[in-house]
Amino acid sequence: MFALFFTALLLGFIFNAAPGAVFAETIRQGMRGGFKGALAVQIGSLVGDALWAVLGLTGVGLLLQWDLLRLPIGLAGVLYLLWLAWDAWQEANKEFSIKLDRTNTHSKNALRSGILLSITNPQNVAYWAALGSAMGAIGVSDPTVSHNLIFFTGFMVASMLWAFLCAGIITQVLQRSPRYWTNLTYRACAIAFLVLALALLRNLWSLYVSPQNSVQPPAIHSEP
Structure with missing residues (x-):
């Protein structure tokens, strides 16, 4: 059981530390x-991660591999990333200094962003679909409810620790950065959102539209 918890803990850190839209x-x-x-975004992403984790651990997550569901989830992710890119670029045009806004409204918006980014991330489907392989690698071929609970606990513990660590590091770096970096940082975030949206759209295109993935008619062989 300790090996399972440690594996979940390690996978949780790797999953959350990967750079992406949430970061x-x-x-x-x-x-x-x-x-x-910063912490509100991280906590919001945990809500989405927990949802995907429950679906994956209960086996329902396998249903999310269906094209009928994966495609709209991916398209929703593309649209939201594009909106974030536009919003960050607009902020860069009017923000030239760090003006902290610690109101509840801002925290709710940050929390909502984290939730939406996590829920509309189709990569979560692939991650939890591979969960069986991860458990099988440590000898859990037929996971029980207790196995799932231990794995879920380990994953969420790692995610929670990373949320505070990531928010703390980012805040310290921002507080020590020159104020004129604010505009550049907003623009960098906008570009990052745009690149991620285009990469996700390209991935969806290769899966569902690319001719290489279309069904080819069977070859007709003539009789000798």
């Missing part, structure tokens, strides 16, 4: 809301 949004919200804003 970029944590930086952006941290510039406006300080530690509270």
